[in-house]
Amino acid sequence: MLDGIKNLPIVFLLSIIIIFPIQAIAGEGQTKSKLPNLTIEKVMDTPNDHGRSITIIWKKPSFDSSFAIPTGYKILRADSLRSNFDSVEFVPIGKSKSFDIQNIEDGKTYYYRIGYANTEIISNIAGPVQAKGNWFHTGKTTTFVVTILFCALTLGILIFARRGGELYIRPISGINAIDDAIGRATEMGKPILFVPGLGAASDVATIAAFTILEHIAKITAEYKTRIIVPCYAPETMIVAQEVVRASYLDAGRPDLYNDKEIFFITQEQFPYTAAVNGIMLRDRPAANFFLGKFYAESLMLAETGFEAGAIQIAGTDEAIQIPFFVAACDYTLMGEELYAASAYLSKDPMKLATLKAEDWGKAGVIIFLIIGVVVASVFGSDFFIRLLDVNVM
Amino acid sequence: MKRELPIAITFICAFILTLQYFIPHRSFEIMYEISNIWIQIIGVFAMILGIISLIMLHWEKIKHKKENWGFSIVTLASLVGMSLVGLIASENSPVFEWLYNFILAPISATMFALLAFFIASAAYRAFRARTVVATILLLAAVIVMLGRVPIGSLISFGIFPKMAEILVNYPNVAAKRAIFMGVGLGAAATALKVMLGIERSYMGSD
Structure with missing residues (x-):
């Protein structure tokens, strides 16, 4: 009996040495048998990219929840079928069943396999595949076609205008009021304030603002009215100085031009707002023009101008700011009206032609929308939705 | 020539950048990156002109003791002070960060907070x-x-x-x-006007 008790530790140790490895081997076998096989469905050059990338798509495995799910997939790569496959990427287990492998050498042939991390289970060999840059983004086909159509339409109307065709533009009260506002300031002997917004000189809204500034500056030169242009961006200041200088020159009054009236303040949004508000309250301009890109400062500027008693004309393409300008200004150029100002003011047939093309473009969009809504609602077809689907990624 | 050359440059640059939107190839991506670098370089030179304009404007006010000229001293002192701290101690220095976080940021926040009252009125x-x-x-x-x-x-x-x-x-x-x-x-039409040289007011005089 005692001998049996003495031998108990030896029996226990033997059982650990023998039984545990057997269990481990059996367990490993079970894990291996329960993990589903991996299959690469497709390996290809990543579409619509600049190159140096390959996309690998595999069939998503379904795991038995009673066994440990692997932490992720390992992506293996080889230069040829005879070479060894080396692990190049780790993809965590998740919903994903595809992966873009980056920093690939363009034009070089590769073969791929995929396996579960920390296991020997690997997929079929996929390839050969080469990475290359694409020369057209297929996700932007709709945008490309619309751009071509719009350019063709604009050029067609330009040719029509050059041949002397008459183009009617509806009256825009905000633009008509510009001359009256300048006249009022002249009569009151007070300056005019032109704020070109927070946009860069290259923004379309700022470019449109420059065209209106050109018109305003010509009149202020004729009337000898002071014009103040505080700028948010230094490059806007340079362009604004040039525009005003050219206008004074065209008006035959280059002597009246003062570049110190077109100055840079700061590129910080609210300090800029504070500075412009200060100008409005100190110099009391009789007419304020807020034309260009505006953000949260729009209402602060317009309300201060209202308090200062100025006639105010605003224009922006920022849809969110339009209600603020409508509430606080006398006239507001909404969105595209800002862009239309240059054509409207100059009456140049070429500029009017682009405006007309824009109107025809809008008409086309409206017709397209109506047809799309009818087709989707009555016939249940998603043809137009798919047609207009733009994948920019 | 003084007009034609800038229009030609504008057309070529705008055309290439329009194509770049539709062509994801690396060569066009590099062109886009280079054009962005150029914009930044031009912006730096424009900033120098902007700062000169700012200094001249406020110097004139101080020199002739115009109305509220004291504020011009504050402006120039702030400009010089922040620039010196940024240049000497770098923009990541605690002093620069302190000036930014505890002076400029609260001032901006105060202005932004006023928006609520402007909305009400x-x-x-x-x-x-x-x-x-x-x-x-x-x-x-x-x-x-x-x-x-x-x-x-x-x-x-x-x-x-x-x-x-x-x-x-x-x-x-x-x-x-x-x-x-x-x-x-409207933006597309304006871009076309600029590309084709129909809209030239931003170029100034001949």
Whole structure:
């Protein structure tokens, strides 16, 4: 009996040495048998990219929840079928069943396999595949076609205008009021304030603002009215100085031009707002023009101008700011009206032609929308939705 | 030539950058990156001119002791002070960060906070029911405001929140989309005018 008790530790140790490895081997076998096989469905050059990338798509495995799910997939790569496959990427287990492998050498042939991390289970060999840059983004086909159509339409109307065709533009009260506002300031002997917004000189809204500034500056030169242009961006200041200088020159009054009236303040949004508000309250301009890109400062500027008693004309393409300008200004150029100002003011047939093309473009969009809504609602077809689907990624 | 060359440069650059939007190839991506670097370089030179303009303007005010010339001293002192701290101690230094976080940021935040009062005064004027359209605006605003607060739901048995949702999601979105479409086409037309040299006012005089 005692001998049996003495031998108990030896029996226990033997059982650990023998039984545990057997269990481990059996367990490993079970894990291996329960993990589903991996299959690469497709390996290809990543579409619509600049190159140096390959996309690998595999069939998503379904795991038995009673066994440990692997932490992720390992992506293996080889230069040829005879070479060894080396692990190049780790993809965590998740919903994903595809992966873009980056920093690939363009034009070089590769073969791929995929396996579960920390296991020997690997997929079929996929390839050969080469990475290359694409020369057209297929996700932007709709945008490309619309751009071509719009350019063709604009050029067609330009040719029509050059041949002397008459183009009617509806009256825009905000633009008509510009001359009256300048006249009022002249009569009151007070300056005019032109704020070109927070946009860069290259923004379309700022470019449109420059065209209106050109018109305003010509009149202020004729009337000898002071014009103040505080700028948010230094490059806007340079362009604004040039525009005003050219206008004074065209008006035959280059002597009246003062570049110190077109100055840079700061590129910080609210300090800029504070500075412009200060100008409005100190110099009391009789007419304020807020034309260009505006953000949260729009209402602060317009309300201060209202308090200062100025006639105010605003224009922006920022849809969110339009209600603020409508509430606080006398006239507001909404969105595209800002862009239309240059054509409207100059009456140049070429500029009017682009405006007309824009109107025809809008008409086309409206017709397209109506047809799309009818087709989707009555016939249940998603043809137009798919047609207009733009994948920019 | 003084006009034609800038127009030609504008056309070529605009055409290449338009193509770049549709061509994802690496060569066009590099061109886009280079053009962005050029814009930054031009911006730096423009900034120098901007700072000179700012200094000249305020120096004139101080020199001739114009109205509120004391503020010009504060402006120039701030400009010089921040620049020196940034140049000597770098922009990541604690002193620079302290100046930015505890002087400039609170001043900006204070200005932004004033927006609430500006909104209140503008809303008071905009919502006066003088015409039919203004009355509709007032009614819509009241419904949306009441629909967004718990008491609105309580007094209307949940009707105001639903009405507010309809107003915000349908008429509001429809109007916004109309503006966006107009802006999109207008921007494209303006870009074409600039590319083709029809719009040249930004170039100044000959």
